[in-house]
Amino acid sequence: MDVDIRLLRTFAAVAEEGSLTRAAERLFVSQPALTKQIRQLENRLGVPLFVRSRAGMTLTAAGRALAARAPGLLADWDAALRETRRTASRAERVLRVGYLASAANEATPRIVAEFTRRHPGWRVDMLHATWSDPTAGLGAGDVDAALLRLPFPGQERLRVAELSTEPRWVALPSAHPLADRAEIAFRELWDEPFVAAPAETGRWRDYWLAADEREGHPVRIGAVVDHPDDWLSAIANGYGVALAPESTARFYARPGIVYRPVSGVSPSRIGVGWAPEDDGNPVVRDFVRCCRENT
Amino acid sequence: MDVDIRLLRTFAAVAEEGSLTRAAERLFVSQPALTKQIRQLENRLGVPLFVRSRAGMTLTAAGRALAARAPGLLADWDAALRETRRTASRAERVLRVGYLASAANEATPRIVAEFTRRHPGWRVDMLHATWSDPTAGLGAGDVDAALLRLPFPGQERLRVAELSTEPRWVALPSAHPLADRAEIAFRELWDEPFVAAPAETGRWRDYWLAADEREGHPVRIGAVVDHPDDWLSAIANGYGVALAPESTARFYARPGIVYRPVSGVSPSRIGVGWAPEDDGNPVVRDFVRCCRENT
């Protein structure tokens, strides 16, 4: 009669979406998998949770009772796991720092060096995040701090200190007609296909498509990627262009790709983030201070 | 990074017992299974939770953090499942009643008939419990009410109304030297091997061994059984004798077994139990009233 947490997550997703098909997309599994999971949950509880119809999945009274509790249970559960991880890394004297490829730059080694100088015996683990998680593991509590690009979705629930800004440039295939220009106006890129981050990154994706600075002009998506290497390949292969912070030109120089300054887009901001629970954590505070003093 | 509830239960058991071996016994699985589960939990969290030694399993700091939260999480989880089931059975107009074989007697059909007369459209599901759960499913929230033998472990957390008492008799193999006596004094049975309920039923098991009424005389266990049929077989096969309520003599008459009155033991009490959450539930209250008025 034991029910897996995964089943509860599935249930919550289906209850929210009102549809197996849509929930399946959101959870990145096939629809039949959810059919089975929901039925399994119903069997283990001995209670029907949904009424099936062509219109979708509608909650029964019992389903509503469970749906009302599910978010709280899941949140408590995740909080307990986070707390456990935090305890562990403190006990081991390890500071876990997530970073987005594009947010780690020349300052990073200085920051880490300064931190370890101030905290002998401590180790800094730098954990590389994919673009599908713009919080670089902070949102899930996998890290104690993170070097990020602002803004990102979920920012309200975390603490963030802005460290620096950089102009945004554009990455182009070298064969691109604009590739030999010294500087490019953003409006000239409006009709170009763009290489974008996965859709679930929401606001972050929009920011890098500069969706707000197109004066209503629609975005064309040429490819969706999740990782710097794929990003570079997609651009080199001519699937599209992409905005990128200036430092990317130095860190990800590659044959087949050129980087050019862009006018008419706001600069990118780099920040360091941490969880509100760590406001009083001297180690995290010190790491943030090192970030501030070394950028 | 999703962690199964089962792993948390395992973890809680191991943390409490301080030993894989003992926890394995308690959970009715093999010790290697727990070795694997604990390791899996540690891997998924990326955090060591125990320090292994020949003395057993000792919690690390992170392990203590998780152990502190685990009971609450598990309790919330179980409460949510209970609530969901309760909602379902109310919506379906089904009253689920658990019963111990020995607690259902001649009154039961009258109770159910009276209840369905007062609640047309409702159905009563009678669910038979094994002796390893003297709460007949109430403790786990599987039923809305239960017909029980008092006292039983966990009684404090439930509501109970006593319905009637019955003298306790003894069930003997027909070949037993005492089998042709009209009545037996309990002290004559002190040295007999007894057929007992599983050890995890604690107080309930002790009650049926009349452990308190032996004036310190130790109990001899001849067999452990979980089900009326096994119980009858064990007695008929001469593995031991057992106390039983008088009505058992009528419900479980069988060749090879005789029932005899016993003097010197307290009578057995039958009760109806329900969950405190249902104090305000008119259907459950009515069922309890039907029990009271029909015994």
Added chain:
DNA sequence: CCACATCCATTCCATCAGGTTATGGAAGCA
């Protein structure tokens, strides 16, 4: 001092649960 008991870890194996793809069936819509 050696046999023994007590722990946890490891290995091997059988089983089952979970996922995927492909397909079916029902119902609204044009």
Added chain:
DNA sequence: TGCTTCCATAACCTGATGGAATGGATGTGG
């Protein structure tokens, strides 16, 4: 009638899980 949109089912494959037997380390008692 054909198309789309739901969920259910079937067939298949992989990997996780649990059990039995065994190993290794470490105290303990005669």
